Amino acid sequence: MANELYPVFLKVHQFETLIVGGGEVGLEKLSFLLKSSPQAKVTLVGKSIKEEIKTLVKAHPSVTLYERAYFPEDLTGMQMALIATEDHETNIGIQEEAKSRGILVNVADTPDLCDFYLGSIVTKGDLKIGISTNGKSPTIAKRLKETLNEVLPDEIDELLQRMREIRDELKGNFGYKVKKLNQLTSSLVSKKSIDNEN
């Protein structure tokens, strides 16, 4: 069956995220989150917290660390939770509490308990591409990211900026703008124009 997941691009600096677990996986989730969204509002709770996490958050004042065991009140005010302790039963307990509060959850290593998956991320300025393999092979998602990073030229961001300027300059109603912008960019996707270049 085809991948049924619906991708969205979250403004994680506008709501609250809880990470439980301060080990390898906690570090990985937090690093990816901050790489994409340096101002993400995150609270991380871990019985013990890796030094790398403590170092990382020094540059990110929107992250708060609590080095202690999780308790259910940690979920108060949260909209999203990433659960990554090494104890499966603990993870299930937190997942159930989060679900009962209507909070979206991701549980490390346990796709069945996830409301969403994290994807591999390609970024070129304002362009962002999220990749999912429906959980089949995160490694392939990572490799595809690397390939796209290499083949997409950095100039693609300049193109986006210019298109925005053109859109702002265009007069007329929405339908007219759509038509004009499609005309302007049609050569980018037409096989003929590529053949002509060679």
Ligand SMILES: C[C@@]1(CC(=O)O)c2cc3[nH]c(cc4nc(cc5[nH]c(cc(n2)[C@H]1CCC(=O)O)[C@@](C)(CC(=O)O)[C@@H]5CCC(=O)O)C(CC(=O)O)=C4CCC(=O)O)c(CCC(=O)O)c3CC(=O)O
């Ligand atoms: C379902 C999902 C849930 C979620 O975590 O959201 C999930 C689940 C699992 N991952 C496992 C293993 C690995 N995960 C990675 C890497 C990443 N995993 C990520 C996402 C996802 N992983 C979600 C699906 C995404 C999709 O739809 O494709 C990425 C994209 C994003 C991120 O983690 O932020 C990030 C790449 C970041 C980048 O771009 O670099 C590597 C490779 C590596 O680290 O080099 C390995 C080892 C090799 C392998 O197994 O492929 C295991 C088995 C654990 C075990 O066997 O013990 C499970 C559990 C299971 O499958 O049952």
Ligand SMILES: NC(=O)C1=CN([C@@H]2O[C@H](COP(=O)(O)OP(=O)(O)OC[C@H]3O[C@@H](n4cnc5c(N)ncnc54)[C@H](O)[C@@H]3O)[C@@H](O)[C@H]2O)C=CC1
């Ligand atoms: N290490 C890896 O690369 C991978 C690990 N996983 C899975 O992800 C999970 C976490 O793995 P790691 O991060 O490597 O484990 P880890 O042992 O490095 O870290 C676990 C963290 O959870 C904290 N913790 C445990 N109980 C807690 C509680 N009640 N309240 C708050 N914090 C608590 C610990 O203090 C520690 O910070 C495991 O289920 C593991 O099987 C999955 C894929 C890869």
